[in-house]
Amino acid sequence: MSPRIRVALLALSGLILLPCAAQVIAGLPAFGSTIAQYGERINAITPEARHVANMVSAINFDLRGLDTLGEEFMLLAAITGTVVLLRGRRGEGNSERAMRRPGRAVIPRSEATVLACRIAGPLTGLFGLYVVLHATVTPGGGFQGGVILASGTLLIYLGEGYAGWRDAIRSHWLDALEGGGALLFALCGLAPMLVGAAFMQNILPLGTFRDLFSGGLMPVENLGVALAVAGGFTQLFLEFMEETREAEEPDEPGEETA
């Protein structure tokens, strides 16, 4: 299909869909006038029923915990797919040493960069932990904190170079972290069934409102999500970086098939 026909088709479908979209937009409630009843009820009931201050975490880890479990495994599947695609060519046995591409210039790091990264790195890690731990009280949670933790490790890359970063994070712990987080979440769902409760029912003591460990099962599930997201994103960064680092070596013909 030539580009011109494609754009013409897109314009045509846009012309047809535009009135429909306008119709839908006109039917929506005016912006800022009202919110859905479900959210309204959650805001009214949950602080008392679950002793947590952050409604978003309460929905993610308790009220709609099953959905988050699904999301969690989507995350796992996407990361597994990425790793399989990247490692499929390199093979499972990654070399022990960080490789360099021959012929690439080595740019020396300035002392200021190293110092700034050494100061900012631990602080970023601390901030990530803070965001993870305060899921039920203030804005934050496993999803956000996990990404912050994973991005924080990149400061090691900036400060200490690729080999240092790779040594610091590359281990089987990383694989275990990602899968273990998802496992922890799934176990949080199954554990209540052992005592006769429903799947993912919040059976732990709920704690006091506005306390760090309020919410019963929620901090545990939150920890599972944080582990999975932090491990998963670090894994992604590592595997992506490895892709640019490969030493030149002849490919065996026919090795990479679809």
Place this chain on the structure above:
Amino acid sequence: MSVLPYAVAAWLFGVGLYGIATSRNFIHLVGCLGVCQSATYVLLLGLGYRWGSIAPIFYDHPPGTPAVDPVMQALVLTDIVVGATLTALLLVLTVQAYKRGGSLDPEKLRPMRAGGKSGQRQDAGHTSGRVSEGGRKAS
């Protein structure tokens, strides 16, 4: 003002689609897909907003203060993180397509054949599905 957020969401989705249709580079295309995705964030959060409400976090404010819709926020929150991993998956597919086809241009992408070049093909047992096409090319 009352329809502006929805119009912005529709615009973002449309412009993202336009970018996808006209893109000449797979990496650019994945970026356009991200714009489409951000349209859903804007739409959902726009639906969940209410003037004069606080964020749905009752730490500084006592419970019962009018707050915006937390359900939409929970939806968008997980969407963003999972979407990022999907972006990574698409980028990896892009890199793989480049390795096989030698181009990032969707126009120049040839249909994938089993085993790449003829003569370098693996035996047909490992490559089901596309075997007939690959065999035709090889012969």
Place this chain on the structure above:
Amino acid sequence: MTVILPLLFLLTAVSGTAVVLVRDPTRQIFAIAINGLVLTILFDALQAPDVALSELAVGSAAVPLLFLVALMAVRTQAPGEES
């Protein structure tokens, strides 16, 4: 707030359009990062601090980085030599 929110919505539309219209992938990465930042501010103004935090970490740090590395991976592979 009544003025800031519409402005932020318009800014989001503009930055999203910029991501599409910047055709050079290297420059597009900057557009993506800026788009992430604009979305972060918009989400914060929409009283969604959780989402803003998530978008800040993902949209303006993690995703641009993945794009950057993918671009690097494409550049280091000599085109066509393995096909």
